[in-house]
Amino acid sequence: MMATNGNGNPTDPVANPPEGETQPGTGYRQRVIVKFKDHVQLPSENAARLVEAGEVGPWGGLTAQFQGITLEPLLSFKQTGQFAALTERARSLDPSFRPTNLNAYFAVNMPPGTNAEELAKALSSWESVVTAYVEPPPVEPPLVNAADDPRSGNQGYLDPAPDGINAEYAWDFPGGDGAGQALVDMEWGWTFNHEDLAAHGITLISGLNHSYYFHGSGVLGEIAAIDNTVGCVGITPNLASIRCVGQHQPDGSYSTAQPILDAIGVMSFGDVLLLEAQTNLFGYSLVPVEIEPAVFDVIRLATSLGIVVVEAAGNGGVDLDTVVNPGGQQIFNRASPDFLDSGAIMVGAASSTAPHARLGFSCHGSRIDCYGWGENVDTLSSDGTNTATNLYTTSFSGTSSASPIVTGAALAVQGLFQALPAGDRLDPAQMRALLSDPANGTPSQNPAADRVGVMPDLRAIIDGMMLNLPPDVYLRDFVGDSGDPHLGAISSSPDVILRQAAVADPQGAFGAGSGTENDMTLGYEAEAGQDNFVYVRVRNRGGSAAANVAATVYWAPPSTLLTPDLWTLLGSATLPNVPTGDLLTVSNAITWPSAAIPAPGHYCFVGILSTARDPGPAPADFFDWDNFTTFIRNNNNVTWRNFNVVNNVPPPRADPPGYMPLPFLAAGAPDKARRMRLEIVARLPAGAEAVLELSPEFAELVRARPHLMPYTPFRNAEGCRVVHIPINHCGRTKFPEVAFPAKARIPLRLLVKIPEELRQHEFELFARQLYQGDEVGRVTWRLVPYREPQ
Structure with a gap:
């Protein structure tokens, strides 16, 4: 990194500015x-x-x-x-x-x-x-060493997190390319007519375009290189205004406070001011410029005026929490009562590869809000005479290269917010809080030791509740599900509807305003020998309409664990438009052909939604057990309807007589044997009976003691030996946690009897499987008075 000798003149043992570059301090007036x-x-x-x-x-x-x-x-x-x-x-x-x-x-x-x-x-x-x-002498800027845009493939800081800040994702949204935003950069020099900058028409507010032209060109290239067919592309290539202020003054003086003040005089609320500078003062080398009292005061004025200030932390490797001014005050230590907050976003430097570790030269401490790449940055360059207009570098570094990355993120966020219907910009405090929030960024390799904050992740900001810009389509897991991760029922979706006849107006029959939005009994039983029809109801709680939403439905036998090897594709439909506002939108019919229906009865359904900006998983994703358990709770593009409506009058030929048989499967995980627990919860009236029918082998596995029932057949209809376990008719029956073999398919039946005098009422019970205490699947039955098949 660059340093200064005993006379305050810069030296650089690592890298030198381009040949002919004016050296720092030329003409300096102390x-x-x-x-x-x-x-x-x-x-x-x-x-x-x-x-x-x-x-x-x-x-x-x-x-x-x-x-x-x-x-x-x-x-x-x-x-x-x-x-x-x-x-x-x-x-x-x-x-x-x-x-x-x-x-x-x-x-x-x-x-x-x-x-x-x-x-x-x-x-x-x-x-x-x-x-x-x-007054501190001139200190070189904080440099360590010197799509269709051909170099864009090397600009990893544009890439998705954790590598970069997800700039490409932001470009897909209005304002995410910096449209309508204004930047002022303060440092020593720039090549305004560089081939990747000239179209911006950059102007100088005050000061001189003095030296270190490669440095200013590199900074502006990271932020705003034009999206053309040459060179690089900036994080925000479509800025409305780029202006600069120079620290070298026409009278031979060198100042940091005055150019900031000159910038303030022409900037507006929400504009972004980048301070590409560092200084030596009070015995500290290469530290943030706001250590100088006059500079602190003008930065504080800027942020109070609503100007977002981004400030390089400096390349001195100093723990800023230990810095004291001549009065002995720890002005950079947020835990100190003497802490002084200018309101600027202070930026440290970390490695270019993830996980990003703080680079040794970067200042660090509680004052640092964010970090960016401090090495290997591909961007624009120049020569010492400021005549070359087509030079580039792959090694722009330091907090010099880190600060433009955070500045570009700030400009993108400001553009995104201004493009909202309300058209507001963030103030400096809001911007700093958003960019430095760990929920919106990539942590460094060791946050406690690195102490350089987070690198902003524009996708996390865009998708988060602050902006919520992309569509967020979802299927409810249960009535009342709002699309958030939850601990409620996972197999009771009201949004997969099976009908035995096609519906002329699905939106009118099942959509918003239909009166059936929360009806769980709209359709549940397949009729063999004819085509059946499935409708999917979709909501969009995101910030933009979802186009061409694919709703795909699979069927499976009733099972307490619906792993994908049990699924059979039923069909899919495309919803051309799902508007914002969380309105219930209904697909056209998905035809379930008669030849594909295995037999009359009840089936489980799995629904998956996918659209360009909110893609859903594929069935193969569920074969990984960790993915499976995550998708159950946390992915609102997926739902299960394992909810069956059953007449509470036993069929004439019920086996055993007087009991309603409710068959289902308990299943093993698809990858290996896992310890799980079966549980049955019934909410039946007094006088009701409930019995679990299972094989002797499974009864032995779950350490259940069979009871000899009056009607007990020793073999079921398939000729397999069975035993019976009484179930708590109004409460919970838990079985011990045992190892379910991989891919096990364990046939079970619940046998339920409702007293005749109570069969005009509805009752409910369910069976579920739990893994490590969390529910991973359930089958629910609602017992209702006899009704004609739909």
């Missing part, structure tokens, strides 16, 4: 910065004379000791009264803003050979002075 107390009123003209006359301090004695010194305002606006106007606006926008008197900052100019440190010490002793310090 000054002492003094801030008087706020009550001290000094006009910009004749300030030195009034200092003495107004008893502000012994200026005469000072000039006698340090001959040739002069006093001038440090900060200025061309328009009279602009300080006051901006301060008043900042107070109205940010009630927490406590304005400092920027007119109280002055610069003491001195001839060569003056002892600047002694001069600052003498001024600090004045009663009227808050602080005096030697």
Whole structure:
């Protein structure tokens, strides 16, 4: 990394700027910065004379000791009264803003050979002075070493997380390419007419386009390289405005505070200001520029005005929590009572490969909000004479390369929010909170040790509830399901409807406003010998309409564990448009041909939704057990309807007589034997009976003691030996956790009898399987009064 020698002049043992590049410090005019107390009123003209006359301090004695010194305002606006106007606006926008008197900052100019440190010490002793310090000399920017866009494949920071910030994903949404947004970059120099920048028409607000042209070009290339057929493409290539401010001033001075102030004067609420700078002060090298009091105060003014400021953390490798100013205050330590918050987003640097580890040169600590790539960044470059317009690099590095990545994310987020119907922009506090939230970014390799925050993930922000821009189509697992992960029923979807005859107007019959939105009894039993028809009801809780939603349905025998090897494809339908607003939208009929229906009876259904911006899983995904258990609870594109409606009057030839048989399967996992538990929950009336019919082998496995029932057949209809276990008719019957063999198919029957005098009522019971205490499948039966088949 670059460092400075004992005279404050930069050296670079690792990499040098391009040949011919103007070296840092050329023409530099050293000054002492003094801030008087706020009550001290000094006009910009004749300030030195009034200092003495107004008893502000012994200026005469000072000039006698340090001959040739002069006093001038440090900060200025061309328009009279602009300080006051901006301060008043900042107070109205940010009630927490406590304005400092920027007119109280002055610069003491001195001839060569003056002892600047002694001069600052003498001024600090004045009663009227808050602080005096030697203005930091020029410190090079924080560099470590020097689609159809042919280089875009190398720009891994554009890629999905955890590698990059998911910029390509943001481009699919209005504003995600930076449209309508404005950027100001502060540093030393740029190649404005670079082939990948020229179309932006970049202008200079103030200061000089001085040197280190490759650096500014690299920064702007990361953020905004034009989406053309050459070179790179920026994170936000369609910015409305790019302007720059230079730290080198026409009068030979070098300043960080004044260019920030010049930028503030022409920026609007929500614009983004990038500070590509670092400094040496108070004995610390290559630390954030806001360590300088004047710089801190103008940054605080900027953020209070609603300007989003992104600040490089610096390449000194300093633990900022340990930094103290001359007053002994830990100004960068968020846990310290002396912490000073400028409101800027401070950015550290980490490795380009995931997991991203903090690079040793990066400053770090609790003050750092975000990180970006600090190495191997592919972007624009230039030469020392600022004449080459087609140069590129693969090795742009440091917090110099990290800060533009976070800046691009901020501009994309600002564009996304402004493109919403309300058209709002985020203020600096909202932007910093959003970008630094671990829920919206990629953590570093070791967050506790790295202490560089997170790298923003634009997809997490876009898909999260703050923006919720993509469609979010879902099928309910149960009535009342809102699409969130839940612990409720997982096999009681009201949104897969089986009918024995086609419905002329499915939307009118089953959709929003139909009155049947939550009806679980719309259709449940297949009729053999004819075509049957399945309808799927879809909701969209996302921020945009879903186009061409594929609804695919599979059928399976009733089972407490519906692994995909039990599924048989029934068919699919496409919903051309599912609007936002969580409105129930119904598919056209999926025909279940008569030849494909195995037999009359009840079946389980699995429904999967998929659309371009909200893709659903494929059946193969469920063969992985971890995926299976995750999809059950957390993927709202998938649902199970394992909910059967059964007449509570036993069929004439019931076996055994008087009992309703409810057959189902208990199943093993598809990959290997896993310990699971069977549980049956019944909510039947007094006088009801419930019995579980199972094989002797399974009864022995679950350590259940069979009972000899009056009707007990020793073999079932298939000729297999069976035994019977009484079930709690109004409560829970738990069986021990045992190892279910892989791919096991264990036939079971519940035998239920409802007293005749209560058969005009409805009752419910279910059987379920649990894995590690979580439900992984269930079959539910609702026993209803006799009704004609639908």
